[in-house]
Amino acid sequence: MAKILAILLIFLVFYALWKVMIKIRINRAFQKHQAAYCNMVQGPISQKCPRPVEEVIEEVAEYEQQLFDDVAALFLSLKVSTSDPDDATTIQQELLNKMPAKAQTQIRQLDLGEWSIYWSFYQQSLEYYVGKYGVFITHVDRFGQEHKYNHADV
Missing domain, CATH: 1.20.5 (Single alpha-helices involved in coiled-coils or other helix-helix interfaces)
Incomplete structure (x- = not known):
């Protein structure tokens, strides 16, 4: 054996x-x-x-683009105007949980106490910017049109 x-x-x-x-x-x-x-x-x-x-072509579902635009439009309609940097992560997470899974986000701390939260989904974007002169929200939708909201602290 x-x-x-x-x-x-x-x-x-x-x-x-x-x-x-x-x-x-x-x-x-x-x-x-x-x-x-x-x-x-x-x-x-x-x-x-x-x-x-x-060339890698990734197909994006129409409903995901629509979802990102709907969340951004809802955020613009709420007219959030908090300038406290401690609220940044809360705002970021609340919106990110409603957005498509592949949406990306980032919080930037800038000079002179300015900060911003940036969300992106392929060519679409949403930015919440708190600066010296107030709060500015900018959204670029899936058609490339820009929508803005300003709350000036002058």
């Missing part, structure tokens, strides 16, 4: 080594073929072979 297991183990080792050697040969042949192709396409001056660039 031990002899059969030893022979089987030796056979498996040789089989694994044979597979590794085949993969190494295939890889070398592919690299030689690719180098020859690069020299043929670009000539001897250029050293790098151009890689084919595939």
Whole structure:
């Protein structure tokens, strides 16, 4: 029984080594073929072979774009005008929970006590900016139109 297991183990080792050697040969042949192709396409001056660039087109569902616009319109209609930076994370999370899953957000702390919250979803955006002169809300919808709300503290 031990002899059969030893022979089987030796056979498996040789089989694994044979597979590794085949993969190494295939890889070398592919690299030689690719180098020859690069020299043929670009000539001897250029050293790098151009890689084919595939344009990634990600389809966005219409209802997700509509959802982002609806949340932004609701936010604009509420006319939020808080200037306390401690409320920034609360505002950010409340809106982000209502937006599509792929929406991104960021809070920026600027100079002189100014700050902003920025939400984006592909080409759409919403920004809540608190500055020296008041609160400004800007929304760019899926059609590229800009909607604004200003609450000036002059």
